[in-house]
Amino acid sequence: MSDSPRAPAATVLKSLPTDMELVLKVIPMPGDCNANGDIFGGWVMAQCDLAGSVIPARYTRGRMATVAVNEFVFKQPVRIGDILSFYSKLVRTGRTSVTVLVEVFAERFQAQGEYIKVTQATFTYVAIDDKGRPRPLPSVAAAPV
Template sequence: MPKDTNAHGTIFGGVILSYIDQAAAIEAKQHGASFIVTVAMREVVFHEPVYVGDLVSFYTGLVKIGRTSITVNVEVFARRGEGIGETVKVTEAEVTFVNLDEKRKPIPIPRRSTGA
């Protein structure tokens, strides 16, 4: 969106970070975390700018589940131009969340059965 652009006419990095946080939270919740807060974003690398009109995709993967924390890797790709354009990795980051109870105290992440 044009309102999300910086002085260079590209999408502001903070907007991308916000979407990374949301994508990572969805992944974390699929692994048993319930009420989570972001405690760290590490290894954030902006490889390429994102332009207005790019089709942006976020891909997530579980890195690690600790006792009360969960870490997710997020890779962001942009497809340039109309139709079938070039696809480039634009950003990547590692996001760590802590699972909290209703009093905002860290609690263990429930272990899911593998069914085996």
């Protein structure tokens, strides 16, 4: 993830979302960066997949698999030492699947207390049985919201 001359200027926020759930916080380290000194996009994607699986786990109540990355947008580069906050919310439940939105905010090491949205992604997870086949979600009424 490199700085692009066409990348839009980052909007600095003074607070984090209140309509989403904080599901992960992590600080990228030097081993997670590319030759340009920015954090690998694949590392960010892996963290988003982990963060995205938190809410669906409440609905699948068992094994699940990531079946789709419906959207993935890198808005700003992630740097070594950023404090990343991953927020998620339920977008949709189906018969066997759950779709969630994940938004990632960076608190830069030198500008703590200010946040920049760096990534946004939408994932779909499917409940699977012991043989890896899709299975119906347990009763949605029993799943927490």
